[in-house]
Amino acid sequence: MRKIALPLTVATLVMSVFGAFLRWLQVLGLFDPETGLAAPMAGISIVFTVYSLLAAAAMLGISLWLRRRMEQPTEAEEALRYTGVLPRAVAVLCAAMLAAAALQAMFTAGDAQSPLMQRLFGAAGLVAAAAMVALPGKGDGSAGATARSASLWLPLFFGYWLVLVYRANAQDPVLWHYVVFALAVAMSAMGFYALSSWYFHKGRPLSGLLYIQLGIYFDICALSDERGLGDKLLLIAAAAMLVVMEYLLLRNMKPKEGEAA
16 A cells, blocks of 8 residues: 555645645635625635535545555554654654644733633643654554553644634634634544544544545645734644654555455
């Protein structure tokens, strides 16, 4: 499966980058500079929506094709096995970005809509950074002692972030201001939740891979939004970690009996 793991992962990234380009075009010309309102039924919004649906359909198609032809281990020790230092290095880099965003959230909590909730978010982000470092297993295939609990903390953290995103945007009548960002946070939570199933020996090859791909897609698309540095660091960290995990899941699949590699 190693022959197609990299091409399929790159395909996810290419679809995501093109989606981000369309989102950038949308943000560039959709909103009235005086009122901030979005033009109804704007062509770029239709193009972005249709493209996103087609990208999601392509990801589902890839997942179905893999499910039909490949066998995937249901345990993290096998499904996320790797050699070399790259997965661990990416995890450390992502953790550093997550920790920086968490510290920024804590230090700027006084200006937030709910200072206490933002301070809790910052504290949870520091724990999530440590969890991200613990997430990759060891190169020999064994999982780290804290990997299982770490895999549970990350979806909880992104779920809590989604609550803050909703609270901050609930009064905004313009859905396009925040819908892609909210989807990015939601799909990141679902992607890490799906990933945690392998650490409990209940990996779900179809839905798990699909949620991870959607998390990558919307995280990268949301980078085109006008957001603060902290939000973008969190999106980059989530996308990069999910990309590595997607590659490892694909790399460790094996052809079913009777199927060509």
